[in-house]
Amino acid sequence: xxxxxxxxxxxxxxxxxxxxxxxxxxxxxxxxxxxxxxxxxxxxxxxxxxxxxxxxxxxxxxxxxxxxxxxxxxxxxxxxxxxxxxxxxxxxxxxxxxxxxxxxxxxxxxxxx
Amino acid sequence: xxxxxxxxxxxxxxxxxxxxxxxxxxxxxxxxxxxxxxxxxxxxxxxxxxxxxxxxxxxxxxxxxxxxxxxxxxxxxxxxxxxxxxxxxxxxxxxxxxxxxxxxxxxxxxxxxxxx
Numbered sequence: 001x002x003x004x005x006x007x008x009x010x011x012x013x014x015x016x017x018x019x020x021x022x023x024x025x026x027x028x029x030x031x032x033x034x035x036x037x038x039x040x041x042x043x044x045x046x047x048x049x050x051x052x053x054x055x056x057x058x059x060x061x062x063x064x065x066x067x068x069x070x071x072x073x074x075x076x077x078x079x080x081x082x083x084x085x086x087x088x089x090x091x092x093x094x095x096x097x098x099x100x101x102x103x104x105x106x107x108x109x110x111x112x113x
Numbered sequence: 114x115x116x117x118x119x120x121x122x123x124x125x126x127x128x129x130x131x132x133x134x135x136x137x138x139x140x141x142x143x144x145x146x147x148x149x150x151x152x153x154x155x156x157x158x159x160x161x162x163x164x165x166x167x168x169x170x171x172x173x174x175x176x177x178x179x180x181x182x183x184x185x186x187x188x189x190x191x192x193x194x195x196x197x198x199x200x201x202x203x204x205x206x207x208x209x210x211x212x213x214x215x216x217x218x219x220x221x222x223x224x225x226x227x228x229x
Contacts, residue, residue: 034217043119043206043220044157089156099145099210101218105156 002027006090006104013080013111021075021107023064023090031092033057033066033073034101038087047075047088080111114140117209119221127229128199134192134224136207142187143209147218148180151204163190197228 007022025031032051036044048057053068062077073090090104116139126132136146145164149157163169163184171177179201181193190209194201204225208218 036220041223041225043117043222044208045220046217049217099216099218100159100162101147101208103156106154108154 002031002092002094002102004090004092004102004104006088006107009087009106009108011107011109013109015082015111015113016079017111019075019077019080019084019109021088021090021109023073023075023104025071025073025090025092027071027092027094029094031094033064034091034093035062035064035073035075036089036091036103038089038106040086044089080109082111082113085109085111115217115219116140117143117207117219117221119207119224121224122222123225123227125227125229126197129196132194132197132226134194134205134207134226136190136192136209136221138188138209138219141209141211143190143211144187145210146184146190147208147210148182148190148192149206149208151206151223153204157206160192194226197226199228202226202228 003026005024034049035047037047038044048059050057050066056065064075087106087108089106091101118137120135148160151157160175161169161171163182169182184190206223208220210216210218
């Protein structure tokens, strides 16, 4: 079946530290991959995406590369800020059908000054 | 562009009442809308997929008669929680997509439902 596995949180970092949040997936076919961010009390915002192998998605200093050989889409940022504190969801979308997204469990990031 | 508005953002009501949540796409036509439920500190659970002008497709384990979904136009979908009870308290989030393959979903800000 199709599934997404994320590293468990919370992840606690000091400001300007390097961030990695691991995400691996299992899928039939060739999914598109996404990272969404959820700030407290809000819905989800699309952070970045990649639609095929070796694509790199990037936005606001965050990056993730679609690695087909390791079925991974790890999220990275070189220098985190307090404002990056949120919950991050990795998700995959199976082509065809009704664009159903399959989410990982989410990883909470807390950045301290 | 691609703004989704959800209303209300927070609702508190008595057990036994019905509650309607609206999801609107403000600047695009949403062929497909999705309704999710999120428990505290957990991921999003897809409840149902609705396409404009047709019946919603519910995920396994979601009661159709409990969670009524209507997608009457290309910009509006509603979720009605009928005869709500405390166990229905949760964060409900909608999303909308233009429907073409691989189009991203755009999410509303969610509705926090508290049943007393």
